[in-house]
Amino acid sequence: MTMEALVESWLAGHPLPALHHASDKNERGRVLVAGGAEFVPGALRLTGEAALRAGAGKVQMATVRSAAMSLGVLVPEAAMIALPAQEDGEIAAEAADLLAERAQRCDTLILGPGMSTSRQTDELVARLLSALEVPVTLLLDAAALTAARDLREMIAVYDGTVILTPHHGEMAHLTGLEAAAIAADPAGTALRVAADFGAVVLLKAGESFLADPEGRxxxxxxxxVGLATGGSGDVLAGIIGGLAARGGSAFEAAAWAAWTHGAAGKRLSEDVGEVGFLARELLPLIPRLLHERSVEGR
Incomplete structure (x- = not known):
């Protein structure tokens, strides 16, 4: 195991791919964000906007039909895809084929923000993984992440381009470990899961650990502490997806996103208060933080 601190000097040594002034929006990267439900129709807004704020050139958002129109109006910069829903308002498993088709024209697929665990969700994730063609970068978050617990071999096929973003509770569900065991050895847990699934793993907590299959x-x-609020993880997922679409490796995109997300929270805690700021207030800070760190790292 090679353990390093994720600090500014690490970022300087691992810069994001340079943006060229002549780049068009397709060259800046295309992100498909799929998730949400009737119960949380706005969750996808946070992820989609975060991907755009992180510099992705184009974003498509896919959610249940009943929420699609209002979400599209809320984020006019993104294209909207309406998906079939289950009786409980969650995305139906038959949406997998449509998502797979749209994902092939994107650089990154973010699946899971705003979704809940269910048998249909498990089926949706399995069907989508089998239908996708590598080398799309795939980020599994929330219910899509826990649905992956029995899909190790399918995820390993992606050769390190799948990103898993569990908090400790989701990691317990994913691994079958007790939460206390994960808290006792978070770095070791993240490394074992990364090796087991052949994926990049960001284990989120007050102290977060990012691991890859090679043992980094x-x-x-x-x-x-203010980042422990509803929607915060949805923003983080969007930043990761946006940076990966711009050409960053899965590991580096997750590292830059974790730092940016944390720095945005610290800035709000100073300007607004230790707690009480909203996840959507992180969004406008993303471009400036990325720019400042990229310029200082040159």
């Missing part, structure tokens, strides 16, 4: 591990403790 980063520790990040620069966040703040």
């Amino acid at each position: 591990c980063l520790r990040y403790d620069g966040g703040c």
